[in-house]
Amino acid sequence: MALEIVSRARCFGGSQFVYRHASTATGTSMRFSAFVPPQAERAKVPVVWFLSGLTCTEENFTVKAGAQRMAAELGLMVIAPDTSPRGDGVPDDPEGAYDFGLGAGFYLDATLDPWARHYRMRAYIEQELPALVAATLPADAGRQSIMGHSMGGHGAITIALRNPGRFASVSAFAPICAPTRCPWGKKALLGYLGADRALWRQYDSCALIEDGKRLPGLLVDQGTADSFLNEQLHPELLEAACAAAGIPLTLRRQEGYDHSYFFIETFMEDHLRHHAAALGAPVRG
Amino acid sequence: MALEIVSRARCFGGSQFVYRHASTATGTSMRFSAFVPPQAERAKVPVVWFLSGLTCTEENFTVKAGAQRMAAELGLMVIAPDTSPRGDGVPDDPEGAYDFGLGAGFYLDATLDPWARHYRMRAYIEQELPALVAATLPADAGRQSIMGHSMGGHGAITIALRNPGRFASVSAFAPICAPTRCPWGKKALLGYLGADRALWRQYDSCALIEDGKRLPGLLVDQGTADSFLNEQLHPELLEAACAAAGIPLTLRRQEGYDHSYFFIETFMEDHLRHHAAALGAPVRG
Secondary structure, eight states: OOOEEEEEEEETTEEEEEEEEEOTTTSSEEEEEEEEOGGGGTSOEEEEEEEOOTTOOHHHHHHHSOOHHHHHHHTOEEEEEOSSOOSTTOOOOTTOOTTSBTTBOTTSBOOSTTTTTTOBHHHIIIIIHHHHHHHHSSEEEEEEEEEEETHHHHHHHHHHHHSTTSEEEEEEESOOOOGGGSHHHHHHHHHHHOSOGGGGGGGOHHHHHHTTOOOSOEEEEEETTOTTIIIIIOHHHHHHHHHHHTOOEEEEEETTOOSSHHHHHHHHHHHHHHHHHHHTOSOOO | OOOEEEEEEEETTEEEEEEEEEOTTTSSEEEEEEEEOGGGGTSOEEEEEEEOOTTOOHHHHHHHSOOHHHHHHHTOEEEEEOSSOOSTTOOOOTTOOTTSBTTBOTTSBOOSTTTTTTOBHHHIIIIIHHHHHHHHSSEEEEEEEEEEETHHHHHHHHHHHHSTTSEEEEEEESOOOOGGGSHHHHHHHHHHHOSOGGGGGGGOHHHHHHTTOOOSOEEEEEETTOTTIIIIIOHHHHHHHHHHHTOOEEEEEETTOOSSHHHHHHHHHHHHHHHHHHHTOSOOO
16 A cells, blocks of 8 residues: 655645555545644644545645644644545546536445446545555544535544544534435435435434434534525534434534635634644644 | 626635726736725725736635635735736737746736737736725725735736835745746746847846835745746845845745745745734724
């Protein structure tokens, strides 16, 4: 499992890397970005995962979210993976839709052909990439948190629910809270998994909570001017599920903010401080 | 001179706009971005101009530089124009080179055909756009500062030198310090202005200083790992010109940093604080 450096740039005293590697989970070459803070020169540092939304690659978060400043101050490594397999032989939505296929892996393992061969982002993000990061980067695998945006907020919360104890803290920006009950989610789940809705529940935050999965707590920011809010995101369903399960949820409705990275960068510092507090950073300064 | 809103997003309590308008200077439609800080709800705010480098539009700075956070805190409007005219009838480099034509206006008024008709970025940035901003946005035209990156650093410094008293402070990231003496600059000056080198001096920071133009002072950051440093940028020539003229120059050679926005975002806070101090911000909080 060798990492190839695609690019490296000094940033806030640390280094912003983009790496490429061969993935056994997806059967493709995969790219991810890693911000390595200056504290990593002396010791392994905690890791915060950021899972991106529809249409994104590893680049959007890396160049737009402005996370490096606080990550450098707090001593956090931040990993941003791609959102789907890509490359020769990887099928895309037959009509080129932005919400299925390339850029829309939905952090699940597809079971239907032709998707099942490469669309295995759950195995990649849950198992393969954490092992690779722990083996090759100065990451303290015992201290991890996870966050994400939109489809990646769905990914962050569902991965945390299915892996109790792995993450010290979980947060999301405008997550898709109930994929089994919104158009984006239903299209993806039907397309990748088929019509058996029982299989869908492992990829729905609200359903996982209803089925007994738990989180230590959850920070969610949601813009009130988000054009996807009413049809796709449904934070009220997450609110109800957390309330019923006794999961501490801090859901902040941010007046006038939309779905863009201008929203994400505004609240990135809050999220990183939230994770750093849970992870016990600043670390080994 | 009507402004059309291309996009608007809430960001750090202010608003990030992209505007489009018909330009008389360039004879085209032009776009620029404007971050309007929350302080502008109550009174006009100082303006900081950011001029971008080769290949950029107004978007690169706006989504990558992370300037909005400090601009919101300090009460600064930040304007980022495009780097050339664009659209039907605007000629480009015949070979599509990145360093001439579209994306490479070099903040000058071309005199040679076919460039002279539309390539008038000096008139646009020096005269037309400031008047438009002052007339239509909550900008205090009496309090302005200017900065830029690479080709835009050249633009910021030369515009300030040619307009003494207009800007309270001037700064640059990795500026092209002496266009008359580097390949990028010589290609642009020859192509847009012709072979008469006397005409080139008004677009060369070092030459302008040698010819008696003055600045109140200058902050420049330059990465030592910048791949364009030795051939194109020549900060040592600016250093010599400022020393000979008695212009206070703070030139910081930043170890290991390259030419990218990861470099710019790292030092953006320093530059905005520098400008805010000169402008007397935080303003009317």
